Amino acid sequence: MTTFEGSSRGSQGLALHVGASWTQAPYPALVADRAGGVLEVNTAAAALFPAALEGARLDDVVPAWLARAHRRVTSGGDPGGRTVAARGRHGDLTLEAHPTVGDNGDVVWWLVDDTDRLLAETALHDERERTAFLAEASTRLLASLNVDRCMEAVVGIAAEHLADAAVLVAPAAGKRHPVAAAVRGGPVVRTTGRIDPAAVPGLGEALRGFPPVPSRWIDPAALPDWAVPDGLDGPVGSVVVTPLPGHGVPAGALILLRRDEQTAFDTSEEVFARIFAARAGVALSAAHLYTEQASITATLMVELLPPKLGHVHGIEFAGGYRASRDTERVGGDFYDVHPSAAPDEETFAVLGDVCGKGLAAAVLTGKIRNTLQALLPLADDHGRLLKQLNGTLVTDRHARYATLVLASARRTGRTLRLRLTSAGHPRPLIVRHTGRVEEADTSGTLIGALPEVNARTAEVELQPGETCVLYTDGITEARGGPLGEVMFGEERLRAALAECAGMPAEAVVERLQMLASEWVGEGPHDDIAVLAITAPYGARLTAVDGHTPGRYTA
Structure with a gap:
């Protein structure tokens, strides 16, 4: 812990307190007295807080979370008298502030840019959650080789975890498309009817197995009524259409919808939707193949x-x-x-x-x-x-x-x-x-x-x-x-x-x-x-x- 001598201020005080090299330290650092007045600021801190000049008040020149942490430290509010780090946002950065208290009560705050580490931790946490979700989803999707139940599982999982609502459009059986739809928290509804895939941008291509179009190209207001499940309150704000790849032939297409007040699908979410759709397509293809083989077997059994x-x-x-x-x-x-x-x-x-x-x-x-x-x-x-x-x-x-x-x-x-x-x-x-x-x-x-x-x-x-x-x-x-x-x-x-x-x-x-x-x-x-x-x-x-x-x- 740094020991301060005297109560002088200014550049001579800085040298007296922490040495001249302090001004060139790579980490932002500043010194404040018990009352929250700024005493010294090094070059990195001055760039981070341009208004943090000698004599300024911390409340006026630094984020509120850092000013509160200073008051807690100087008032002895930390557990057991220990000085503990504080963390908060400043613009696009996430900073971690570490206090060092001098004998006279002045506090040196050393600031560390924690943005990249937190982003990495968040990305790792999200990836672990997504991996666990995909594993659980695969188990649920492959739990039944019944085509109808598999369709219900796909839209149910998608509406629960990926969007506010989901619609699965299967390849046409004759002139009619089997459709399954679900709203988060609601039941799955299955129908079969004549639909126009061209009414939903990218749906016709998805049913033929082509790559999906970006969600920003789809106008939610232009969706036909059949593509918006009953029970989805409010207007649709964002739409993703992705193919369901199958064994050699497409297994259908998945439409994901979010309400207008929800955040639009970003690029990473669209990619993740395609990953889920790939697994769903495999499960649906397996169910279709089993159904076809079971039908053939039943026909042969009649003769055998x-x-x-x-x-x-x-x-x-x-x-x-x-x-x-x-x-x-x-x-x-x-x-x-x-x-x-x-x-x-x-x-x-x-x-x-x-x-x-x-x-x-x-x-x-x-x-x-x-x-x-x-x-x-x-x-x-x-x-x-x-x-x-x-x-x-x-x-x-x-x-x-x-x-x-x-x-x-x-x-x-x-x-x-x-x-x-x-x-x-x-x-x-x-x-x-x-x-x-x-x-x-x-x-x-x-x-x-x-x-x-x-x-x-x-x-x-x-x-x-x-x-x-x-x-x-x-x-x-x-x-x-x-x-x-x-x-x-x-x-x-x-x-x-x-x-x-x-x-x-x-x-x-x-x-x-x-x-x-x-x-x-x-x-x-x-x-x-x-x-x-x-x-x-x-x-x-x-x-x-x-x-x-x-x-x-x-």
Whole structure:
């Protein structure tokens, strides 16, 4: 701390107090007495406060915050008697003043230009806030792959953090544009209608993905009514229009609006709006892509998922399918039933197992099902049909092999006559009304692996209440049980079927599915498919149209 000697004033006093070099110090400095009178001013302080001359009053020549700080220091108002710095504005500068109190009560004020440091701290703080905002916004935007909810999130976040209101204009669907709008603190409103993008400067360009026009080029008073959300009180004072970049194609455009009394968007805010719009565009594009793929998947699922079955010409058909744990929807197991045109003709059914699982296997499943549909005129000769199908698969280098069971069923009076042909597949099991379970005497070569195939067809008769069960090895090879690694096996399957004697086809399938589910529990398993063909009880068919169940009387 500087020690002052005497009470002399003027240039000699300056030298006496702090030395002659003080006048050339790079920092502004001035000396004031207890009463607030200016005693000395160095060159830098004189340039900063031109009116600060010897004898002047601090209140008249320095900012009010510095005069107040001087009174606080000289009156002993600082905590514990310490001299603490003061900070305030002077023009465009932010100054920090550090006091040094002499023995006689005079105070030397050293002033430091703190403007750049504060600007840097403010910029760093703002950047941290913006980074945190963008991270939170990205999380909220990507939280849903629903296009409508994503649009709502975009305008909701923009109205809350970037402007007083926001309007999102999506690319036209036909001649109408989906629009979402929100005012800060209000709900999001979605509409679809015909709009003229040219009515908003830069909107048409933004929807085509061109760079945005500066906000100063847009006259807020010329905005059409649809571009100003209901609930925005007062006139619009500033507008920003920015594109929403997507994956290859624009995802739309975002309009930001501020009220007339608010500060206009500056350049940094426009840049930040574009950064947010880029993330919003990515989220919207992802939602659009997911929606498109989900629609395609749903369309394909109609063809790939097993059909619903019922009664056909006095024959009960029931099927059950459970995809592997790895896919949950589609896989390589399948079944189909193709009703005959007339009751006295054979209804053709097939159950198969394609090598592999998941979507790749499902694609081959679809190909086999479509090929079998085309080969239905050959269904009266199973061997010939299998040779044609095999030729189709062998010549396709992308196809994999498959195993099949073909069944042709026709009711003759009370008896159901079946022709069964296995192509490398587990043999069908016959459940007699006595509970005895028999194996159909059929075998053959799997399909798609060898140039030539051979198959032996078995003919079976079912009496009322008897069932033929076609199944894939997903049920017999399912691992589970008390230890979790034991296969369900054919013996358990036969025992379960023996308990199903006399049951309808649908009940047989439900029973097998329940047992398989209990056996595997939450463990992994392959695709499982079951098809049951039953000769129902009854002697006389009273109504048949090929689609609805017939009614029988004893």
